Amino acid sequence: MSKYEAHEYFLNRECTWLKFNERVLREAVVPSNPLLEQLNFIAIAASNLDEFFMIRVAGVKHLIESGIKHIDIAGLTPRQQFAAIQAMAHELVHTQYRYCRSILTRLRDKGLEFVKVQDLTAEQNRWLEDFFTREIYPVVTPMAVDSSHPFPFLASLNLNLAVLLRKRDGAVKTAILPVPSPVIRRIVKVPGTKNPKQYLFLEDILAAYAERFFLGCDILEAVPFRVTRDADLDIDEDVEDLLAEVEKSLKKRKKGAAVRLEISQSASRLIKEFLRKELQLEERDMYMIPGPLDCQVFFSFLSIESDETLRYVPFRPQPSFELAELGEPDLWKAVSARDIMVHHPYEKFETIEDFIHLAAMDPDVLAIKQTLYRVSSKSPIIAALATAAENGKQVTVLMEVKARFDEENNINMARKLEEAGCHVIYGIVGLKTHSKITLIVRREEDGIKRYVHLATGNYNGKTARIYTDIGILTANPLIGADASAFFNFLSGYSDPPEWNKLAVAPLNLRERIYEEIDQEIAWAKAGKKAVIQAKMNSLLDKSVIAKLYEASVAGVTIQLIIRGICVLRPGVKGISENIEVRSIVGRFLEHSRLFYFYNNGKEDVFISSADWMPRNLNERVELMVPIEYAPHKKRIKDILSLYLRDNTKAYHMEADGSYQYVSGKPADETVQAQEYLQHEAEQRRRRLHQEKEGPLYR
Known part of the structure; x- marks a missing residue:
């Protein structure tokens, strides 16, 4: 080990990730961010933390349980890592809900208010009674927990109510009420309210009507809780059918061991201990939540009708200004003339989608080869590749079916491509294919020509509107030769070539x-x-x-x-x-x-x-x-x-x-990189629009 590799020169991976999520969470209190956008950052931080527990915390727990003497890059044992993670995570959650309460208070002043069932008027209660009877009661199944009813399996991240009740004979029992938020919207608008508009959480409605599921019992307590489970897939790649193996592993994902219990801080000691023991968790694995569990619910709140000042000013990605400058409507000629760089989300991802669609429809295109890591469920690229195959072109797609949390979607997309006649490769044993490359092989007057797209980001039109990424369209023959060799290496038995340009x-x-x-x-x-x-x-x-x-x-x-x-x-x-x-x-x-x-x-x-x-x-x-x-x-x-x-x-x-x-210092110019790049893209469009007209510039 060199002197530069000493433990004291490195930080723990998990702690630095939690520091990152702190930075995400801080955006929830940045005054320049509109209120609903602040709430959105609360949801982003919550989503990040869920994945962190499902993968990273679960992994550290595995190390502890295995007894393996593993020392991390910073010199910490698994137990030391776990102690540091728990201390930081508990503090992060405390901060998250402090920020959340502040935002919800300020939203009330802006005309958006979350209320409790007991705060409703008589007329609103009549509406709620009808809503519960029609919408909620038919879909909820209560689950008793006693000697004849073992503790039920609770899927990871699903919201439930823990109910403590007293029967007529005086016996105190426990039960579970699953919150049906997957099938009923969790944020329920109270009708007839204007200023402020009022909303209820579905779990609060269910708790208020819990006695309807346990007739003849007194409800002592009904509190929301949520279990997070180990979600890392254990995939055996040394199998004949990798696709079937991934599908089998996906079924196990929600059944992994519990790694975290989130429960309302109002829960009694009795309920908390009951759940902790049933889930086989330690005290430090429990998170007492002083607000709505699972703040990802606020993602949906961003689209409600409200004052537009509560959101960012809408931004529309602009057309590629480099294509516009060239003024060449034939994309093949444009890319042949010079490389084209596209910067997302400031410039449209549709430029890349159009490139692949054009190739699918062009009778002179002979083959399309592409790697796909994460694709949207309604991807125009998938549709274009399927069309290309149906048009008789040779289409080869390396679909990475081990892309975490996108496995199921990628499997579905891969099957659609196969049905259309595409040749689909499901990755390389022992490796994930994370590269972003498309190769188009086209017959032209002077022979076969290759066009290549290379990028930092996925072929996903949805994330391309919110992730910053850069892509290059090129007809450089050396890169084209490398691209062909790259796909041959992935799909066959070719030894790696001497690369002209690419590093692999x-x-x-x-x-x-x-x-x-x-x-x-x-x-x-x-x-x-x-x-x-x-x-x-x-x-x-x-x-x-x-x-x-x-x-x-x-x-x-x-x-x-x-x-x-x-x-x-x-x-x-x-x-x-x-x-x-x-x-x-x-x-x-x-x-x-x-x-x-x-x-x-x-x-x-x-x-x-x-x-x-x-x-x-x-x-x-x-x-x-x-x-x-x-x-x-x-x-x-x-x-x-x-x-x-x-x-x-x-x-x-x-x-x-x-x-x-x-x-910056008071005298310094304010510099915000993303805002600057937005304005720059818009200004380029306006300038080019004044100079030229045509479909490339609209």
């Missing part, structure tokens, strides 16, 4: 990163300017971080923009004094992976599907793409520079793993 994980991407860092180290030692700028979602790979420490000691200036997990410690004397880490959290989720190396003025620029994490570099099929077209190199350099100047949505990381909100 797990084959040579790690080594290419090392080469670029070593290059900067050499320039720094020669007394030359040496700079590394890197933007990614997560930084976790120990060896890459050690290489960055080596570069820092050599005098390389390193500026990192890491949205989420970062176990590197910046600013450690003698180790990382030349490393700055910042995080941007805003309206859009920062997802693009961008890399810049000064290289003595030659400036090596890359986009990639891969974060610098062991799983990306060792266990996934990933791509890193050199950007050589000068205007695109400048665009990416400008984007990185903009993020490094952001003094509105940025956080600066300290050596201890804490983050400080970056705020």
